[in-house]
Structures are given as structure tokens and as C-alpha cells.
Amino acid sequence: MASIGIVGGTGYTGSELLRLLSAHPQVKVRVITSRADAGQRVADVLPMLRGRCDLVFQDPARAPLSDCDLVFFATPNGTAMAQAPALLEAGARVIDLAADFRIKDLSVWEHWYGLRHGAPALVDEAVYGLPEVNREAIRGARLVANPGCYPTAITLGLLPLLEADAIEPARIVADGKSGVSGAGRKATAGLLMAEVGESFKAYSVAGHRHEPEIEETLRLSTGRAVSLTFVPHLVPMVRGIEATIYAPRKRADVDLTALFDQRYRDEPCVDVMPAALPLETRSVRGTNLCRLSVMEPQGKGVVVVQSVIDNLVKGAAGQAVQNMNLMLGFPESTGLDAVALVP
């Protein structure tokens, strides 16, 4: 049994890691930290874990994280870049679920995150943890940057098209929609149910941090400079992301669905759906799947990709476990085989 640490256990990605790892046969969470809840039993703070978790939240300053084989950071941006160096030094491997190591271009990162980066050398070393792109590198990595939720859904939706040169890389549009858990568990008036229930809105229209992440990943993995306009929206539901992606078609001779089928044939966590079937966020609820479909409606020259994930699983904790499985040499889907909770 590998020994696991989690820094920041009371946010949604932290508790989702606990949920997923409690069913994982080859690892055991040994340490979990929370500044606010230090000293409290995990099962008292997160009652769904009663009977499944004996841990007590520890103060991050005193927790024996460096004894762990692998440590997840489920923390706000800026935490992992401060603490990861010492853990790596001590021999632990690290997966950061925040954004500290997602963008290679430091000036872009510092512009969008408004911070000076604390560990620039590690940015170079870090592997972007999208297994469908970087599987082999992840296996050997000490430090993995777990992708953002929207970037996971959107990058997987665009990869086959860009790799096959089937779309124009300029003027791509991604219209993203997320359930409210994507915003985390911060006490913010704007996320009260009385504010966001029974309503729908776009947010961060002027610019969202996930846009440069997607553009960089696509450029590095396909060699094409992509110009993406990305507008996220808030859906009055708890879990789930849907992205509808629009791109000018370049090659009319490509069978779009076949292209996706071929690209993702061996991927355990991507499911290409026939274009005729509806694609609902609930069809991946609680699972580590990305479901995709693609078509060119009405022959108008615009390729439309639909992509759905559970923002807390394939969009965060589940993908982190998938990366952990690769890093620790376990079968990639270990602990990730739940059927979606429908309805």
C-alpha cells in the first residue's frame, strides 16, 4: 500500500480525493491537513465519510507529509509552489490540483494569476497531467500539474481535430458551462443558492485563466498556435461541466466521428459517443470519464464538439488519481470504475 498525503482536505477537491481513494485498493491516505479544521476528525467535518475514514485533520505546519510516497495539493493557488520543493527534496512525489505548475510560460502565468512564481525551476520540470497527451511523461514524473476542469473538457475536445489539421486554429470558440461546485467551497455571497439558483449567467467574459492554459497545452501538444475565445457560464446545478466547441472546418474529407474514435480508442477515460445520442453531464456524474461527440451541423463549415465531464472527477480529483496510478505503476483506472449516478 502506497502512503498518501493530502494538503487541504476540506475543499471539494480534497474531499473528492478522500471519496475516491477510500475505494482504492492499493493506496492508503495517511496524512490530511486543514488549517481551519486541524484537530477535528475528518468524519465529523465530512459526515459522508463516517465509518470510512479514521483520520484527524492535521495542522499543515506539523503534518509528516514528507513520509508519504505521494502528496496531493488540494489548495488555493500559490500553496504548492511554496511547499512542493521540500517534499520533492524529501523524496515524495507531488500532484498539484491547483494551477501553480500548469502553464510553462511564466510571464503568462504571472499575468493571469497575479503572483510572482515561487519555484520557476519546477515549472519546467512539472508534467501537465493530461494522460491522453502526456501519459509516458507522467509515469516518470516527480511533479504533476493536474489540469483545470474546463481545460480538460475543452482540450480533449479539440485535440483530434488539431492533430488531424481538420480545423482552422484561429477563431475557435469554446462555450463552457459549469455546475457551482467548480467555484469551490468559499463563503461568497455570489455563490449562495439564493443568488445562483434558478438563474443562468456567463462570467469572466472578459477573460478567464483557463484560456491561456488551453492555448498553451494545444500549442505544445499539436504544434499549432491556437486562438481561442472561451466564455464560461454558471449552471444552477452542483456537479458537471459541458463545453460546446465551435471551430471552422478545414478538411471536408475527414469523418469526424471516426477521427475521434481512432484518437481515443485505447483511452480508458474518454468515451466517444455517436453524434445521434444526447450528451448529458449526468451521464458522467461521479465518474472519471470525458464523453465527447462531434459533428458539422447543416454543412455550414463549423465543426461542433460537445464535451462533458464531472468537474470534480475527470476535472480534478479523479484525473489526479489517474495520474497517481500512472506515477505509482498501478493500472491506470484503479479505483476509477464507478458507473455514473443517474438519475
Add this chain to the structure above:
Amino acid sequence: MASIGIVGGTGYTGSELLRLLSAHPQVKVRVITSRADAGQRVADVLPMLRGRCDLVFQDPARAPLSDCDLVFFATPNGTAMAQAPALLEAGARVIDLAADFRIKDLSVWEHWYGLRHGAPALVDEAVYGLPEVNREAIRGARLVANPGCYPTAITLGLLPLLEADAIEPARIVADGKSGVSGAGRKATAGLLMAEVGESFKAYSVAGHRHEPEIEETLRLSTGRAVSLTFVPHLVPMVRGIEATIYAPRKRADVDLTALFDQRYRDEPCVDVMPAALPLETRSVRGTNLCRLSVMEPQGKGVVVVQSVIDNLVKGAAGQAVQNMNLMLGFPESTGLDAVALVP
């Protein structure tokens, strides 16, 4: 007091007409029909109208509709084209809230609606009831085709840009999202709350009837042939439509918000919001407003318009009342001045 008839009173657009007209000082609903509920008191079927409506649902075959000054059709597609001719003949004016008279090009209409049109001559005569485009023609019309819900939101969002030649008319994308009341009150398993609650999905991706309606309206009103890719989505909420519209920018010298402000300055039912304020569907809930904002995010050459309406009000019954006010010579906003129900 003008005398009003409503054909089809138990669907959502019918009951919304009753709600709005019950507060209208210059008209009185005299006749309301429902095949299924004929003989029942309106207030027993629609308890929110207890104490506010003394009518009894009448069988459409026997209802004295031709005595009314104006008759609304809140019926499935195909009904108005069969019954409107006789009513017009008898001197009543008619507003059809369904799609029978929305599209001038009969072959397009017949393709998308799968019906042979029963009153082609009236298609020519009918005025498309978008007051922001056809105000004067509506005033004099015998027959008004009330626009679809998505077309109202999307057309109003594109008009200023096309009129000013500020965007390329090809490869426009409209990503629409609607609350579930947009699908009507039909007993369909796919619209059960257990099916659509806590989930989000696109639908009719391969093609939706509102796409040709929008393209035709924009072409006829601006003289530009528009190619639109429109993908609608279902939001787990009851009321509200949001459309996020993406179009390649053509003229960099235009101040986009000023353009919208100027276009809609005198419009009582359109509100242009500063781009910095959030645009939520709830901000128009229960009202006849379309709220819009416009910007070009990150200077990437793509103009983004946000548009929100209440699908049952500005997207259906409210716009029908606005058209009625114009046709009967009342101030345009009479009975339409509610403040949105927030939260």
C-alpha cells in the same frame, strides 16, 4: 376595454397571457379555449389565478372567438394556419405565438416543420412581431407572427452589429441556453425533473427550427445573408434564456457598447448593460425585457454578445402583449412594467 380571446389556454404561453392580461387596464379576456379542459373553471386548473379570473375553458369548436377584437393563438404549430383565416375574415386581429407565420420562405418552413402550409397567402401578409424591427408594420397589421424565444434573444443581440457592418455575417455562432418551460407542458419522459434536474445538455445540435427563423429575419431586416450555427442547451431551471453570441469582428473602430446603446436607446423593452456588470437570466424573470451586453474579449477579433430574456415573457406572451398594444393603439408597455422577481 378591448375584448380578447385566447386559443389554447393551458400551456405555458396561454397561462402566461392570462397572468399578464389580468393586470392590463385596457383589455379583458372574454374567451379562452382548451380542448382538454373544456367546461372547467380556469381558476381550478390554474390555481394561481384564483380570485383573478372568472372564465371557464370553452371547447374551441364552439367558442365565440370571432366576436373578439383580438385573438391569441397559444397552440401547437399548425393550428393557427387552419383557424386564423376565418377569424380575420370576421374582423378579429390575430397574434400567433406558434411558428405558422414566422418564416416567409414557404419551402424553408415546410422543410423544418414537416407540414404543408394551410394558408400561404397569410404568410405574406403576416408581420413578424419583433417591435424593435417592425414597429410600424405591427401597428397596422391584421396578423402578427410572434417570434420564437431564441430568435428574440439572438436577433436582438445581432441586429446592431449587422446594421453597422461591424461583424462578418458568415460563421456566426449562437450558443443558446433555455430553462425547461421553453419545451412546453407536454407529458414527455425526457422533460421529467428526474431526467433534466441536476444535469445540462445540448439538444437539436444537428439543426433547430429557430436557426432559419433567425437567418431570415436578419437577412430581411439588414439586407445581409447571415450564416448562423446555433446550438441550444437545456438548463435545469424553469424560466429564462441566455444566448452567448460569437461573431468575427469586422470594424475595429466601432465602440461596441455605444453602438448598442444608440440602437436601443428608445426601446422600452431592451436594456443595454455596461459590459462590466453580470448579466443573469433572473434579472429579467417575469419581465418583458431583453438585457444585452457586448464586448470583444482579449482583443482576439471575436465579438461576444450576451443576451437574456424570460422565455415566457419577451420570448412569448409578453412580446405578444407588446404587439397587441401596438395593434390596438395602447402605449407599448402597458401591462408590462413588472420589476423582475429577484431572488
Add this chain to the structure above:
Amino acid sequence: MASIGIVGGTGYTGSELLRLLSAHPQVKVRVITSRADAGQRVADVLPMLRGRCDLVFQDPARAPLSDCDLVFFATPNGTAMAQAPALLEAGARVIDLAADFRIKDLSVWEHWYGLRHGAPALVDEAVYGLPEVNREAIRGARLVANPGCYPTAITLGLLPLLEADAIEPARIVADGKSGVSGAGRKATAGLLMAEVGESFKAYSVAGHRHEPEIEETLRLSTGRAVSLTFVPHLVPMVRGIEATIYAPRKRADVDLTALFDQRYRDEPCVDVMPAALPLETRSVRGTNLCRLSVMEPQGKGVVVVQSVIDNLVKGAAGQAVQNMNLMLGFPESTGLDAVALVP
């Protein structure tokens, strides 16, 4: 036009007062305060009021409230008892939407609210603003204590039964359910949509402040000492309260529905429904109505009352306007005649 002030304009009861009063033909809001938003335009903070409200939030310390004919306190508990004395002295009338003057028994109040009361003499003078009980006293009052939301729904449901001695006053059970707007607009993690969406729970089971309020009101108005067990629950919706009330039946000879019909026949804001019709919170959404129905299921000796209100209207701001109408001599329902927003 009477001149109105509102202390605390950015909470839900404050903004609901603005919504309702914007449609009131005989009053004008002249002053509105908000510590947090002082200096900002109301319509920028509450966009649904764009075009309907020209006011700017004022600092409560400097606002000319004493020039108003009537001042509403839409503030946390403890504010009105500090500020009302000076306003009353200056000749303004006051309606407190918080709990400062709701309970006559000071020791009970201080126990449940954990505060020392700052204006004990005014507690005696204040009239409990439930028009169905205290209409005449309200007309002449300087200071009205607007009832709590649950107390409005539950007291109206029990009054006819206790007045007619039709139930045992001991072991009454009220199972209350409220939408999340009842908790106000405070930034609290426990009220995030990700915490309360798609879930249902009881809260304050050990005891809730509204229990002594209901017991006292019923005792003072019917002369009977009532023992009530009240358990509130949180519903994943925004607006609405439903209470299902259970009481041991005492007199079998009473026609329960007739009893309610008779008690509320002349009440403009209470609607007794036939027991066979469903009673939904949405049937009063946005309105100042309390809808009630009553029956004894299966002849088991337990009377069951259902009661629904909109917690922000009849449960707060609407009832406050009803009280204002009485105090200022306007017809009682002025500005309160909206039809419920259904669906």
C-alpha cells in the same frame, strides 16, 4: 405621496421592499441606507431595478430618515431597537422586519436572541403586524413588529382551529420547509448552492426562535396556552415556505374547511383552498397571499393543515407593505395584487 425610508437595502427583504414599493402608487422611497454599499447607485447593485430606481445607497449614520413618514428596518436583529426610538420621537412611523419587537415577554426574547433589549418600553407599545389578528391596532400603531416568515404561515394555519376550540393546544407539531432565501444574503459556506442544492435537511431541530413567537402570538390572540414542536427544513429552491401542521382533533362536529372559509372570508391576503386541490409554494410566488387547506386524513383524529406563503412577501416585505397600507390609511392591498409567477 407618502415618503418612505428603508434601513438596510441590500438584503433580500430590503430589495423586495424596493421591488414592491416601485409599483405602489401612493408612496415614494426617498431614502435607502446600506453601510456596505453607501455611495453606490441602487440600480448598479440590484440590476433588476435598472430604470426603476434613481436612489443612491446612503450611509445609515447620515441618512435623513427622520424626514420620512414611515421607515422600514430590513436589518439584522438588534438594529431597530437602537434606532427606532429617535425616529419615533421625530414623528416617523416604523415597521421592523427583524425580530426586535416581535415577542412581548422580554425574558423569552433575551433568551432566544442572546441580546439585552435596548428599548423595553417600545416592546410594550409595538403592535405585532399580523393584520389577520391585529388589523385595528396596526392602523393606529407608531411601531409595528413585522412577523417572522414561519410564524406567519403557521399562525394563520392554527388560528381558526384554536379560536373554535377544535384542536388540543398541547402537542401541536409544525413541520416547516423554507427556500434558501429565508436565510438571507450572508456569505456563509453552509448556504452555497454546492452545499444545499440537490439535498434536503432539517435544521435547528433542538429549537428555533420562531417557536416562542408563534406560541406567544397564539396565546395572546386566542387565550390558549399552546405547546408547539416546530422543526424547520431547508428546501433546495429559492423562494417559498410550506408548513404542514398536525394537531389532535378535539371536536368532531366542526366542518374544518367551512371553519377556515368563515374565518378568512374577508381577508384579502388569505385564500382557503378546497382540500382536494394541491397546494404548492409556487402558487403564491411573488404574491402577498397565504394559501391554506385543512383536513383530517383517514379519520385518525389528527387535523392536518397545509399553509404556503412566499417567505419574502407575505413572510416579510409584502406583509410589511400590507401593514404600511393600514398605518397610512391606504386600501390594504395597494401594490400587492400581483398574480403568482407560475411556472
Add this chain to the structure above:
Amino acid sequence: MASIGIVGGTGYTGSELLRLLSAHPQVKVRVITSRADAGQRVADVLPMLRGRCDLVFQDPARAPLSDCDLVFFATPNGTAMAQAPALLEAGARVIDLAADFRIKDLSVWEHWYGLRHGAPALVDEAVYGLPEVNREAIRGARLVANPGCYPTAITLGLLPLLEADAIEPARIVADGKSGVSGAGRKATAGLLMAEVGESFKAYSVAGHRHEPEIEETLRLSTGRAVSLTFVPHLVPMVRGIEATIYAPRKRADVDLTALFDQRYRDEPCVDVMPAALPLETRSVRGTNLCRLSVMEPQGKGVVVVQSVIDNLVKGAAGQAVQNMNLMLGFPESTGLDAVALVP
């Protein structure tokens, strides 16, 4: 591997059985029937099962159900009583998730279900499948009547109190609340999201079939004749049942929480929570747990029990799998150890 059949696979209990059994290591679903979807692949009708289920829906008239070791009926009331006799005869064991065998008193059953019973002898033989009451009998049963959803939550909440003679058995009140999936997947206008979203209501107030089921179970298992008033309510969410139960306290000397702890100490699917912790339906979402807490608020002589289950799991398919495990000699919780999906 035991061989399993499911009659009626497209309703919510049927698809939930598929979800749960797909993770069960000791059984394999061999046959699944659906009249409406016969011939279609299960994974096309229920996309969340793509890659997890190779079955094709079979016509019930031709399906080889009698070759199965155990057959679940996930059908409307009246089906199992017609088909179970032949299957039992052929040596299969049967679990009925509908109500055909839940009530021993035939006249009561026929009164509430409006049917003449087709297999009265089997009613005597059938074991009521509440493991916490009938564990040993279930192990040996050929035919198990799986309890209703509300009866599971309410019976488990009352058992310890009645067994210990801690409450008066008359005038017990159970106020139940259910998510909309409890009503099944029938195309009914009254269950459209536009009808039940953002609203809350009681239903079947005059009497609900689960009331006699609960009363009979409690009488047979505790020897006490119980008089229960049960009012169910519909919550605008998909999954989950909460029941708040009120009963006059009889013995003041009993430590209520200790009583529950002791009664359920060895139960794998019941979790007694400390009274101070909140009890939310989401804390059991997707799990086979019933979580309970108990207290006497304010010392008023009324015991209040809160009980939450997932209506489709412990309230239906999960409890059926628990019963199957007992009948087939597997560890009782096999396949039922998921952690709740929170948030």
C-alpha cells in the same frame, strides 16, 4: 457467479439495479426485460452503462428468466403477482421491488391498491425485506417483498422507540419528503421540471399507500398497534428521502441516542448520528445507508426522529441487493460500499 434476471429494466429502480450489480463481484445479470425497449442495447437506452453492460433488452414474454438463480421485479404493481408463481415453481428466487407482497392483510392491500390479488398464497409466504427486522427469514426466503421507500425510512426511525416502549403508539406523525425520482419515469405532466422545479408541496394528504405498510410492519415486528398520520411531500431535487417523525414520549428515563445506537450497533446499513450533527439527504446519496438521529426538542414531550435514505438505493434497488446478498449467502454489504456522492 449467480445468474440474475431483471424484469422491467428501464425504470429508475431497474437501472439502479444495473448500476449496483455492475459492481457486484459475485453475480452477473444475464437477462433484462423491457416491453418498450425490447431489442435495443441497454447501453444505448441508458448511456451511463456504455462499456459496462453488453445486454440487450428482451421481450418479457420470451425472456429465459426461469434459468436465473434470482429475479428482480422492477415493474408496476400487479406484475410480480402474475409472474412470480411460475418462476418460483421453476426454482428461481424472487425479489419484488413493487408492492405486490408488502402487506399481509389482503383486504387492506386490495383497498389501497385497487386490484384483486392474484397470488394470495404467496403473500403469506413472502418475507418483508427489511433486513433490520427480518434478516434470518430473508436468508431462507424464496420470495422477498422489498419495502417501499418511505416505509424503509420511517420504520427504521420508529423501531427502536416502539421496541423499547419509549413512545405512545397512537398519534404518531411522519412528515415525509422525497425527491422526484421517487415517482418513477412515467411521462406525466405533473412531474415535468417546469411543474415541480422551484416549488414544494404535499401530496396524497388524504392518504398514501405507504401508511398501511408502515403500520402493519410495526405491528407485526413490535406487537404494538400504531396509529400513524403520514403526509408525503415532493422536493425539487432528484434523489433522497427525509422523514421527520414526531411521537409523544412515554418514558423520560431512556437515553434516546443510546437506545438507537444499541439497536443499530451491528447493522451495516444504518448509521445513528449524534443529535448535534446535521442530517442531509446528500450524505447518503448513492449509498445503501439509512442515517438517523433522535432527540426531544425543548423537553416538550415530543420525540423527534430524523431519517434520511437515498430513495433509489436503501429505498429500493440497494435494499433489494442487500436482500439478494442474504438470500444467496454473500456478505450482506457486498457491492454496497460506495461513499456518498457529496457534493
